[in-house]
Amino acid sequence: MKERRFGKTGLRVSEMGFGCWAIGGNAYGPVRDKDSLEALAAAWDFGVNFFDTADTYGEGHSEELLGKFLKGRARDRCTLATKCGWDFYTPSQKPASLLPGSPEKLNHTGHRKNFDTHYVRFACEQSLKRLGTDVIDLFQLHNPSLELIQKGDLVSVLEGLKKEGKIRFIGISVHTEAEALAVLEDPRVHAIQIILNLLDQRMTTKILPEAEKKDIGVIVREPLASGLLSEKYDPSHEFPKEDHRRRWVPEKREADWQKIQLIQKTLGSRILPLVRAALEFTLSFGAVSTVIAGAKTRAQVLENTAASFEPALSPEDVGRLKELYAQEEIFRKGLNPR
Template identity: 40%
Template sequence: MHYRTLGKTGIEISEIGFGAWAIGGDAWGPVEDTSSIRAMERALELGVNFIDTADVYGDGHSETLVARVLRGRRDRVVVATKGGLMGHHRDPRREPVYDRPEKVVHAFEESLRRLETDYIDVYFDHIWWNDQRETDAFLTAFARLKQEGRVRAVGVSTDDPAYVEAFDRDGTLDVVQLDYSLLNRRAEDRVLPYCQERGIGVVVRGPLRMGLLTGKFTSDSTFPEGDVRHGWPREAWYREQLEKTERLRPLTSAERSMGQLALRFVLNHPAVSAAIPGGKTAEQVEQNVAASARPLVTDEDLALIEHVTGEAT
């Protein structure tokens, strides 16, 4: 495993982290807690020291599972969690739920309780739209939490360049979490250059395009009820992205699977600190972690990638 510094924070994290959305159990199909625990344990055994979760994943269940693997090793694991969607995901009108710093601090303290810790390494604003009242509330709360020593770094989870800049208006933004992959390269236009210029750490979610870039799905694949991908096979964009994935298959080999190519691609960008693919089993984790030691993306690889995926998707 290779490690990188998370922007200007000085925090060292594994370039492959563990994304803990799926283990919440409410969005990615069936998952057993015992399998989730074993997946995280295996990740730590293989050198992963960075786990990313959120209060909204399984309505807090993901955080409680993360807490179980932190016991006895809290000082050796960099933990990121997110707040801001709890309440919003039940109210599609997007009325300001976090319009005061006290509400943000309360959500933070609830995450502390579930994670069984007294500090968070990286705490993200999980609201990706730019509502002035909520942005102000988070910035005020984050400054307070950092001053109190309960947060080491703060960030925002968004793909919106305007929101990144709004959140960084005082130059206090430490980390951005964004969607970036071989099949979604929009971040290359503005957000990644902005972060690189200002020393802001970048954590990539969706590096496997929610499983598409593992190369295991076809037009005949189906997803169970309760899986966020359930309706994908009916969508034209799904078939288009499957076709692009197949066109990238010549870049794979016995030494580098499709998923590992996808992870190496996002790690190739100089602004990126880490990728956080999800994993529900130890076997999935082993495949993801192995990407750290797989062949780097070459100029020849990039030429084909540009030919297949050059237009932002």
């Protein structure tokens, strides 16, 4: 597994990381812990050393599973990244003095956005316990608003946690280009987490060059467009109840499917399967530190890590895929609003 610099942190991270949302069990349909642990073990054996999770994934379950997996393994061999900001705790699980979070801002599992400074400290303590570690390598704010990023107070809270030795580095996960630009303005932030995949290349124009210039670690999420680039899901596919992809509207499903057909046509028979092309495409950007494909099984991990071991996408193919995205109007449709 090839490793890359992680901005100015001094860390070396595996270029293929592991995204732990699905293994939490409340995002990508039902999962079995046995499969998840096998997937984690396969990733570890193939040299994956960057694991990205969040407290909200499975309401702590993803972090617990990762903590269980790491028990007895060399903790210093890996970079553990988690996030806070979605409050799923019931009143009996947290001190009464903490604010309840915003009832207007709920995610698909009904968790409330909460970036109250006392809550952030509480969430960090809980994540440390679940992960079974003394220190979190990268503690990220989980999609704060543009206003919060610009204010910068939360980064000051994270700096406090860093001074206390609870976290090593500071990260922010964002949705929009404006949010990403605001993050890159704050010199105290070490890493940014962004969406980048064959269907959504919006972060490649300004954000990647700027992150490289400022030496900020870049974590690429949703590299498979939440599994769409596996070609498994034509617009008629029905996702199970616990699957966040159920929320996708028919217009988006149709547009994404058309984009996939165009990508396949562009690549012709040069590379199969599309999953590989998708991951190699994201790895082709030098500013990217690690690509955290989500995986549920050992088989998916084997396929995803192969993108680092046996790259097959040529620079010409990468160029054609960028050109396709820039030129075809359909790529402006079905994107999440930003």
